[in-house]
Amino acid sequence: MNEATSVLGKPRVQAEEVQALQDTIYVIGGKWRLPIINSICNGNKRFREIERSIPGITTRMLSKELREMELNKLVKRTVHPGPPVLVEYESTPYCKTFGSIILEMIRWGKEHRDKLREE
Amino acid sequence: MNEATSVLGKPRVQAEEVQALQDTIYVIGGKWRLPIINSICNGNKRFREIERSIPGITTRMLSKELREMELNKLVKRTVHPGPPVLVEYESTPYCKTFGSIILEMIRWGKEHRDKLREE
DNA sequence: CCGTATCCACGCTGATACTG
DNA sequence: CAGTATCAGCGTGGATACGG
Numbered sequence: 001m002n003e004a005t006s007v008l009g010k011p012r013v014q015a016e017e018v019q020a021l022q023d024t025i026y027v028i029g030g031k032w033r034l035p036i037i038n039s040i041c042n043g044n045k046r047f048r049e050i051e052r053s054i055p056g057i058t059t060r061m062l063s064k065e066l067r068e069m070e071l072n073k074l075v076k077r078t079v080h081p082g083p084p085v086l087v088e089y090e091s092t093p094y095c096k097t098f099g100s101i102i103l104e105m106i107r108w109g110k111e112h113r114d115k116l117r118e119e
Numbered sequence: 120m121n122e123a124t125s126v127l128g129k130p131r132v133q134a135e136e137v138q139a140l141q142d143t144i145y146v147i148g149g150k151w152r153l154p155i156i157n158s159i160c161n162g163n164k165r166f167r168e169i170e171r172s173i174p175g176i177t178t179r180m181l182s183k184e185l186r187e188m189e190l191n192k193l194v195k196r197t198v199h200p201g202p203p204v205l206v207e208y209e210s211t212p213y214c215k216t217f218g219s220i221i222l223e224m225i226r227w228g229k230e231h232r233d234k235l236r237e238e
Numbered sequence: 239c240c241g242t243a244t245c246c247a248c249g250c251t252g253a254t255a256c257t258g
Numbered sequence: 259c260a261g262t263a264t265c266a267g268c269g270t271g272g273a274t275a276c277g278g
Contacts, residue, residue, distance in 0.1 A: 014161055018173060020228025021154055021221060027231075030250080031144055038140060042133055047260050054137060058252060063261060085258090087260065094234075101227055102140060104220045109139025112146075112216070149270085166240055177271065182241060203239065204278075 028098070032057055032065050037095055038102050040075060045088045069095075147217070151176055151184050156214055157221050159194060164207045188214075 028034050032054070039053045051062050066089065069075045074095045080086040147153050151173070158172045170181050185208065188194045193214045199205040 014172065016229075017225045018154060018157065020225045020232070021157055022150075022174065022228075023232070024224040024228040025150055025153060029150070031141075031148070034144060035137060035140055038137065053133065055141070059261070060253090060263090061251070064250095066261095084259065097227065097231070101220070101223045104223045105143040106136045106139045108216065108220055109141075109143040110135075113139070113142070115213075177273095178241070179243090180271070183270095206240065 024101075028101075030065070032061055033069070034098065034102055034105070036062065036065055036069070037074065037091070037098050040089055040091045041096060041099065041102075045090065047087060047089070050089065143220075147220075149184075151180055152188070153217065153221055153224070155181070155184055155188070156193065156210070156217050159208055159210045160215060160218065160221075164209065166206060166208070169208065 035054045035057070036050065039050045042053075044050045044053050047062070047066075050066075051057060051059065054062070066075065066077070070077050073092055076090045076092055078088045078090070080088065154173045154176070155169065158169045161172075163169045163172050166181070166185075169185075170176060170178065173181070185194065185196070189196050192211055195209045195211055197207045197209070199207065
């Protein structure tokens with residue numbers, strides 16, 4: 001894969017990378033975070049709209065994730081007083097930093113569609 | 120906001136991508152799969168070696184993951200009869216297809232190191 | 239050294255129902 | 259439409275002990 005499998009100083013670098021990898025996994029932890037980010041980045045704004053765009057998610061999980069994501073500045077929540085009351089979720093610049101990860105994962109998923117059917 | 124958020128043909132494409140994304144998340148599900156793949160792709164072969172290279176993992180979790188990963192052709196397990204008995208884990212071509220995802224996640228983790236400290 | 243087995247606690251998840 | 263409440267189950271994780 002790379003130029004050197006056993007060069008001095010490598011373990012140190014590896015440790016850093018492992019840490020970075022585990023940090024990232026922690027942040028996007030769970031099954032729903034990335035699909036939600038993807039949905040919002042694709043322009044979905046309303047709660048039910050987001051919900052419908054993600055197969056399998058339940059109201060409770062979406063609600064929980066959205067709440068936590070708002071706290072972490074991953075989404076912006078705006079309430080337009082009604083009636084009828086209207087709530088909008090928007091992606092933040094921080095949210096968009098996940099773009100390349102999501103893209104890579106979509107690419108992987110498409111490429112391995114057939115393999116997955118077998119499992 | 121009105122109805123016209125969806126562009127021609129977009130929903131269909133989105134649905135495919137959401138599915139691909141969720142497939143990928145399913146395959147790499149959990150906190151340990153990717154770090155283990157990364158460790159083995161980095162040349163770690165022995166059980167304890169892999170274990171030590173992943174902060175926080177327990178013997179039980181590593182054992183469980185490795186067993187399942189062998190079934191899914193993600194790793195190749197070889198026993199060199201001893202004594203002492205020697206077991207080696209090696210990455211498969213399939214395993215290596217996760218490379219770009221892992222790289223992207225490491226990159227993300229490094230870039231957001233500071234932000235993470237705050238949380 | 240290389241794991242497997244068991245017990246136990248806890249949090250995440252899902253299903254369902256209900257409110258404003 | 260936009261959520262919250264409640265209950266139950268299971269997977270994950272830690273501790274510990276044991277076997278090859």
